[in-house]
Amino acid sequence: MTDNAREYSASSGAADPGQQALIERAEHVLSQDDRVLGVWLVGSFGRGTDDRFSDIDLWVVVAADAVDSFCDDWPKTSDEISPTVFRRALGPRVFNHITPDWVRFDVSVGTPDAIAGRTRSTAKPVYDPHGLSADLAAPGAPKQPDPARVEFITVEFLRVLGLLPVAIGREEYVVGESGAGLLRQMLIDLMLEDVAVEDRGGVLHLDRLLPADRQQILAGLPPLQATREAVITANITCATHFLPLARALHARCGLPWPQELETAARQHLSRTLSIDLPAQIDH
Structure with missing residues (x-):
């Protein structure tokens, strides 16, 4: 794992061994893919409100011209991360999964231009070799009623x-x-x-x-x-x-x-x- 991933692991006492193992395995597999520019935890793990019942939300950033090939290859990549008993594509860039141990993880695929739309308080780096986390925005204002x-x-x-x-x-x-x-x-x-x-x-x-x-x-x-x-x-x-x-x-x-x-x-x-x-x- 990268230093960022180890820092996350040390700061979060809520993840159970199955969740942490999935995060580590995802970091290992995705870091071997040259198309991947960075991986962040979002959702409850990104906010720091996760517990042992939480699903794992991974945001994977790839170059714009690599999105299609990366998503086309996702079933194979997913199998390298973990076997699953459930896998579903929600649109072309979002994938839901459940492992045999019922660890739930979702993966969404984005591009570098979307990084500034995320905030440092809702996205935690797992793999960031290019320092793209510097482009994350400051914590946002409290959400108002829609x-x-x-x-x-x-x-x-x-x-x-x-x-x-x-x-x-x-x-x-x-x-x-x-x-x-x-x-x-x-x-x-x-x-x-x-x-x-x-x-x-x-x-x-x-x-x-x-x-x-x-x-x-x-x-x-x-x-x-x-x-x-x-x-x-x-x-x-x-x-x-x-x-x-x-x-x-x-x-x-x-x-x-x-x-x-x-x-x-x-x-x-x-x-x-x-x-x-x-x-x-x-x-």
Whole structure:
């Protein structure tokens, strides 16, 4: 391994032996490929928030004129790094893998002009013979809510909420349970939009991202069950927590609130199921 890789290994006590062995093997194999200009850990390993359950995200930089040949050769290169029980290409430059020991690693292929778009706080060098890490940007500002995503989640939440009378009226409680699960996930997604960090990472790290009060809200949501009462209760509870947060994020993003849609959904629930959602709930 390079000195950079050893420095990473010494500074991270979270990686288990299987993860560390995979990183070391990837560094050894990729450093033998003349097309490879550098390799960085990104994702949770790049941020330093990894643990023994994390997947390994490797960002491999090659010259622009070598991208196609490197990606075409990737199955063979991957086999040199580790045998896999699962390998999938997500587009032409991203590859997912699972080893027989269930070590998960993803590889994305980039070019030197993309280095300045990464930051020193989210990319850690594993193999950098040309000193390209010097081109990494300084740590970025905390991420703000994405207005388009906030708007989409809110409108979709209200649309799905308005389907509750369909599931209840048809006594399709399994369908209603699935709908409540969608609302629960959209509540989580909206909470994540309100997290101001440089790189939020994946949803499998909620405890590290959400403040204690938000975690308590999620932990206190009623269990999903395929019964009339449980489906209705889950919908009401999710809406009770979702709508105030959605309003606050719309205001922060300068977005108009979809008042007509909300009003129609409220009236629809009241008329068909005699459900009156709270007008205002602190979040």
